[in-house]
Amino acid sequence: MNFFLLSLIKTGLVAFVLLTTLAYLQWIERKVLAHIQLRPGPYRVGPHGLLQPLADVVKLATKEGVIPGNANVFFFLFAPFFAVTLALTSISVIPFGPEIEVFGVKTNMELTGVNIGVLFILALSSLGVYGIAIGGWASNSKYSLMGGLRSSAQMISYELPMSLAIAAPLLLVNTLNFRDMVNAQSGYWLGVIPKWNVFAGPFPQFFSFLIFLIAAFAETNRVPFDLPEAESELVSGFHTEYSSLGFAAFFMAEYANMITVCSVATLLYLGGWQPLWPSSLGSDFVAPLIHFAAAGMLFYHAGQTVKSRTWDRFSFPAFGVIFLVVGALFLVPVLKPILIPLFWFVGKVGILLFIFIWIRGTLPRFRYDQLMRFAWTFLFPVAIVNLLITGLLVALQS
Amino acid sequence: MNEIDETTVPSGFETQVTENLAGGGRRMVLNMGPQHPSTHGVLRILLELDGEIIQKAEPDIGFLHTGIEKQAETLTWQQVVTLTDRMDYLSNMANNLAYVLPVEKLLGIEIPPKAQWLRVLLSELSRINSHAVWLGTHALDLGAMTVFFYCFREREDILRLFEMFSGQRLMTSYIRIGGVALEPPRGWEKAVGRFVDGLQEKIDEYENLLNTNPIFLQRTQKVGYLSLEQLLDIGVTGPMIRAAGLKWDIRKSEPYSSYEKFDFDIPVYNESDVYARFRVRLEEMRQSARICKQAMEGMPEGAWKADAPKVVLPDREKMKTQMEALIYHFKIVTEGFRVPAGEAYVPVESPRGEIGFYAVSDGTSKPYRVFMRTPSFGNLQCLSALFEGKLISDSIAALGSMDFVLGDVDR
Numbered sequence: 001m002n003f004f005l006l007s008l009i010k011t012g013l014v015a016f017v018l019l020t021t022l023a024y025l026q027w028i029e030r031k032v033l034a035h036i037q038l039r040p041g042p043y044r045v046g047p048h049g050l051l052q053p054l055a056d057v058v059k060l061a062t063k064e065g066v067i068p069g070n071a072n073v074f075f076f077l078f079a080p081f082f083a084v085t086l087a088l089t090s091i092s093v094i095p096f097g098p099e100i101e102v103f104g105v106k107t108n109m110e111l112t113g114v115n116i117g118v119l120f121i122l123a124l125s126s127l128g129v130y131g132i133a134i135g136g137w138a139s140n141s142k143y144s145l146m147g148g149l150r151s152s153a154q155m156i157s158y159e160l161p162m163s164l165a166i167a168a169p170l171l172l173v174n175t176l177n178f179r180d181m182v183n184a185q186s187g188y189w190l191g192v193i194p195k196w197n198v199f200a201g202p203f204p205q206f207f208s209f210l211i212f213l214i215a216a217f218a219e220t221n222r223v224p225f226d227l228p229e230a231e232s233e234l235v236s237g238f239h240t241e242y243s244s245l246g247f248a249a250f251f252m253a254e255y256a257n258m259i260t261v262c263s264v265a266t267l268l269y270l271g272g273w274q275p276l277w278p279s280s281l282g283s284d285f286v287a288p289l290i291h292f293a294a295a296g297m298l299f300y301h302a303g304q305t306v307k308s309r310t311w312d313r314f315s316f317p318a319f320g321v322i323f324l325v326v327g328a329l330f331l332v333p334v335l336k337p338i339l340i341p342l343f344w345f346v347g348k349v350g351i352l353l354f355i356f357i358w359i360r361g362t363l364p365r366f367r368y369d370q371l372m373r374f375a376w377t378f379l380f381p382v383a384i385v386n387l388l389i390t391g392l393l394v395a396l397q398s
Numbered sequence: 399m400n401e402i403d404e405t406t407v408p409s410g411f412e413t414q415v416t417e418n419l420a421g422g423g424r425r426m427v428l429n430m431g432p433q434h435p436s437t438h439g440v441l442r443i444l445l446e447l448d449g450e451i452i453q454k455a456e457p458d459i460g461f462l463h464t465g466i467e468k469q470a471e472t473l474t475w476q477q478v479v480t481l482t483d484r485m486d487y488l489s490n491m492a493n494n495l496a497y498v499l500p501v502e503k504l505l506g507i508e509i510p511p512k513a514q515w516l517r518v519l520l521s522e523l524s525r526i527n528s529h530a531v532w533l534g535t536h537a538l539d540l541g542a543m544t545v546f547f548y549c550f551r552e553r554e555d556i557l558r559l560f561e562m563f564s565g566q567r568l569m570t571s572y573i574r575i576g577g578v579a580l581e582p583p584r585g586w587e588k589a590v591g592r593f594v595d596g597l598q599e600k601i602d603e604y605e606n607l608l609n610t611n612p613i614f615l616q617r618t619q620k621v622g623y624l625s626l627e628q629l630l631d632i633g634v635t636g637p638m639i640r641a642a643g644l645k646w647d648i649r650k651s652e653p654y655s656s657y658e659k660f661d662f663d664i665p666v667y668n669e670s671d672v673y674a675r676f677r678v679r680l681e682e683m684r685q686s687a688r689i690c691k692q693a694m695e696g697m698p699e700g701a702w703k704a705d706a707p708k709v710v711l712p713d714r715e716k717m718k719t720q721m722e723a724l725i726y727h728f729k730i731v732t733e734g735f736r737v738p739a740g741e742a743y744v745p746v747e748s749p750r751g752e753i754g755f756y757a758v759s760d761g762t763s764k765p766y767r768v769f770m771r772t773p774s775f776g777n778l779q780c781l782s783a784l785f786e787g788k789l790i791s792d793s794i795a796a797l798g799s800m801d802f803v804l805g806d807v808d809r
Contacts, residue, residue, distance in 0.1 A: 037543065038547050142426060224541065364608075367792065370616050370617075
């Protein structure tokens with residue numbers, strides 16, 4: 001098949017799925033946070049607020065975009081555009097599954113197979129700070145300016161431990177290509193324990209994984225490292241002055257970055273799309289079973305809805321049917337090699353994303369200088385020691 | 399440091415941009431508030447910043463000025479009770495009590511024990527309410543969002559209890575001159591008991607969320623320190639001074655409304671930092687729950703209004719059947735009661751510190767002057783001392799630990 005046509009189809013598909021996921025990730029975050037905090041969350045727009053993301057998009061798109069007086073208009077408009085472009089671009093090198101064959105066409109489940117995928121992602125994520133710093137500076141607001149400054153300092157501090165943390169598993173897999181990395185993590189110790197980088201190798205990369213996760217929180221400006229937008233101190237930090245689509249772009253960039261770092265963590269440490277236990281022990285049936293269980297729960301609860309939730313009587317069975325169909329798709333032999341790896345990949349990323357949201361509902365925020373000290377005096381040395389030990393063990397092994 | 403456009407400097411603050419720093423940079427003036435998420439209302443603070451370090455902080459109050467002190471002179475003695483709710487909307491019952499006590503002293507009326515016990519019970523409930531709101535907003539300032547919602551769950555329970563007693567959630571005006579407004583409703587013991595019994599467990603929950611959380615400890619320990627001498631000089635009262643090591647609580651030192659008959663402890667910490675203030679308030683919530691329990695169990699029988707027909711409205715039943723009662727009712731409702739000329743001040747321990755109303759009477763049915771000594775105003779005076787030389791983040795934590803209500807500052 002024509003290379004360009006294939007790329008076009010894949011790009012369209014990935015962009016569509018990604019943008020929908022971004023919108024619904026925000027819905028999930030609001031729901032999870034709400035349930036942690038004893039409140040129902042979005043509830044009014046659609047059944048259980050499922051159409052809320054749509055309403056938000058419409059609202060943000062139709063609002064007036066205010067440009068503050070004395071702002072540098074070019075950079076003010078450029079910053080959110082830059083941030084969202086970088087965030088969406090980095091997804092393009094992330095593979096979601098193994099090589100597949102659709103209608104006789106063999107293709108990889110990714111947009112571009114870059115040989116130096118890890119470096120590409122690192123480069124893009126360090127460029128991401130420019131969007132925030134420029135946006136904070138160009139707004140001509142003091143709160144924004146301080147948000148931008150904090151962000152720059154934070155990024156510099158956390159790039160280093162993050163890169164050092166990543167270097168250790170790279171020594172184990174001996175490649176910079178994500179696809180090869182996942183293939184190197186296939187197989188099982190004793191037939192059951194997966195040879196993922198977190199568990200396996202001459203030196204399990206558990207500490208490296210934790211450092212990467214902590215640095216990822218800082219990289220994506222999430223609680224407890226959300227200093228650039230510290231609400232109680234800097235109002236909203238760098239995006240205080242943004243409204244309408246400028247704000248939406250920053251918002252999208254944040255969520256896209258979250259997805260990227262969680263995907264990278266999955267590929268580097270959690271074996272990508274490798275199942276938790278071998279398919280000879282029935283791991284292929286996990287995906288359909290989970291979907292069937294979800295459908296069963298929806299059918300069960302559809303019968304006992306409260307009077308005030310009239311719509312649940314229709315929406316629950318409808319979603320139940322959708323889950324049943326999706327679950328059944330996993331059993332179709334043609335689709336199986338595509339969907340099962342995708343399920344494991346999405347599942348792992350989803351668990352990491354859930355941890356991001358969970359932390360947001362639990363922890364207070366660091367102070368500016370404490371955060372820097374934490375990065376330089378704790379994460380940095382630990383990452384170096386981890387790298388040295390891994391290197392030593394790898395050298396001894398070979 | 400970025401160049402500052404002269405036009406963006408807020409008016410009324412002239413000294414700032416001209417001063418040059420050693421590094422060639424200039425100080426930035428930040429107008430924090432009156433619409434800022436963590437100034438807890440409409441407080442405006444002008445900050446002079448060198449990077450993130452505050453060089454100078456000037457609070458600017460008056461955005462919520464209501465003229466309550468002046469208004470009090472145009473209302474009858476009993477009507478002023480409704481104004482006290484509106485000053486500090488988080489500790490309404492304590493405010494009611496603080497106003498009512500000096501007036502009763504002037505009138506020289508005896509309050510029956512049941513009314514006194516009810517007053518204690520409700521002021522302690524409003525202390526728990528106020529501390530719960532404080533804890534929630536303070537944790538929110540530090541970025542811990544969830545605690546806020548947990549605390550508001552408790553607040554909701556207390557507001558329901560208030561509604562049960564007085565028919566109002568916020569502006570209760572339940573404590574009146576000569577007793578309380580209404581007889582407690584049927585089933586109140588059960589409702590209060592359920593709340594008080596469940597409270598300890600919920601306070602444990604907050605402690606679990608915050609007490610051992612390293613980030614919370616880092617953000618609060620050794621932050622916002624002021625020595626006891628400084629605090630005393632400024633005139634700070636309440637939990638802040640108890641967190642600095644002074645065992646000063648008016649409920650113990652000058653008991654009012656039979657507080658001497660209740661058994662409770664005064665928590666004292668010596669660190670005088672944000673964490674110590676947090677511990678003091680959390681412990682006070684536990685002690686308040688203890689007092690509530692004692693007040694509930696030992697509630698005396700009898701009247702809930704003083705036997706002073708010229709001051710206290712008669713029962714509905716009597717008013718409709720007895721001539722004399724009808725006359726008293728008519729007189730009290732139309733022109734109020736006269737208070738003998740004189741002046742009185744009774745301090746009361748509100749959740750925020752010492753609150754007191756200095757009531758001056760010229761013998762008419764309206765106060766000549768009611769001066770309000772409010773704890774928020776006193777405590778706010780230490781703002782500059784707390785802020786200067788600190789990071790913005792620390793000053794936000796310190797600001798939250800002061801626990802002021804702007805309605806209480808600008809009355």
